[in-house]
Amino acid sequence: EVQLVQSGAEVKKPGESLRISCKGSGYSFTSYWISWVRQMPGKGLEWMGKIDPSDSYTTSSPSFQGHVTISADKSISTAYLQWSSLKASDTAIYYCARLVGTTTDYWGQGTLVTVSS
Amino acid sequence: DIVMTQSPLSLPVTPGEPASISCRSNQSLLHRNGYTYLDWYLHKPGQPPQLLIYLRSNRASGVPDRFSGSGSGTDFTLKISRVEAEDVGVYYCMQTLQTSWTFGQGTKVEIK
Numbered sequence: 001e002v003q004l005v006q007s008g009a010e011v012k013k014p015g016e017s018l019r020i021s022c023k024g025s026g027y028s029f030t031s032y033w034i035s036w037v038r039q040m041p042g043k044g045l046e047w048m049g050k051i052d053p054s055d056s057y058t059t060s061s062p063s064f065q066g067h068v069t070i071s072a073d074k075s076i077s078t079a080y081l082q083w084s085s086l087k088a089s090d091t092a093i094y095y096c097a098r099l100v101g102t103t104t105d106y107w108g109q110g111t112l113v114t115v116s117s
Numbered sequence: 118d119i120v121m122t123q124s125p126l127s128l129p130v131t132p133g134e135p136a137s138i139s140c141r142s143n144q145s146l147l148h149r150n151g152y153t154y155l156d157w158y159l160h161k162p163g164q165p166p167q168l169l170i171y172l173r174s175n176r177a178s179g180v181p182d183r184f185s186g187s188g189s190g191t192d193f194t195l196k197i198s199r200v201e202a203e204d205v206g207v208y209y210c211m212q213t214l215q216t217s218w219t220f221g222q223g224t225k226v227e228i229k
C-alpha cells in the first residue's frame with residue numbers, strides 16, 4: 001500500500017529552525033517526484049515546489065525560494081521541508097504529495113506548523 | 118508565474134442540481150505536445166486535497182462520473198452534473214504547464 005506519512009505538528013518561535021518530513025512507503029521512492037503545498041490559516045492552496053528523490057533535483061515557486069529548502073534522503077525514502085529562521089507567516093499546514101508526471105496521486109496527511117512568540 | 122482566476126469564489130448549491138466553476142489562466146495551458154496542463158482539486162476540511170480532474174478533462178481514479186472538466190487554451194470549467202452533499206468543500210484549479218505551478222484562489226461550494 002502506497003503511503004506518505006508526514007511528521008507531527010510543530011510549535012516554534014520566530015527565528016527558530018525547523019525540518020518537517022514526508023516518508024514514502026509501499027513504492028519505489030526514487031521513481032516519483034514529491035510535491036509540497038502550503039495552506040495558511042483561512043487561505044487557499046499554494047504550490048511550493050517539488051523534488052526528484054533520485055537525484056534531489058528541485059524546482060520551486062519564486063514565492064518560496066530563499067526561505068525554505070526542499071530536500072530528500074533516498075536512503076530512508078523521506079523528503080523534507082526545512083527553514084533556518086521561521087517567521088510567524090510560516091504558520092500553515094504543509095502537505096506533501098506523490099507526483100505521476102505533473103499529477104498527484106497520493107498525499108500525506110499534512111503537518112501543522114505554528115510559529116508564535 | 119501564470120495567474121489562475123476562478124469564479125465564483127463562493128457557490129451555494131442545491132443537492133441534485135448541476136453546478137459549474139470557471140477557471141481562467143493569463144496564458145494558454147496548451148503544451149506543444151497536445152496536452153493541456155490544467156487540473157482540478159477538491160479540498161475538504163481536515164483532509165488533504167483530492168485530485169478530481171487531470172490534464173483538463175481526465176477523471177482521476179475513483180472520482181464519480183458526475184464530475185467533468187472541459188475548456189481549452191485559457192478558459193476551463195469544472196461541472197458537477199448533480200451535486201451531492203459530500204461534494205462540499207473548496208475547489209481549486211491548478212496549472213502545471215510552467216516550471217512554477219500555480220493554484221487558483223479556490224471556490225467554496227456549500228449546500229444552500
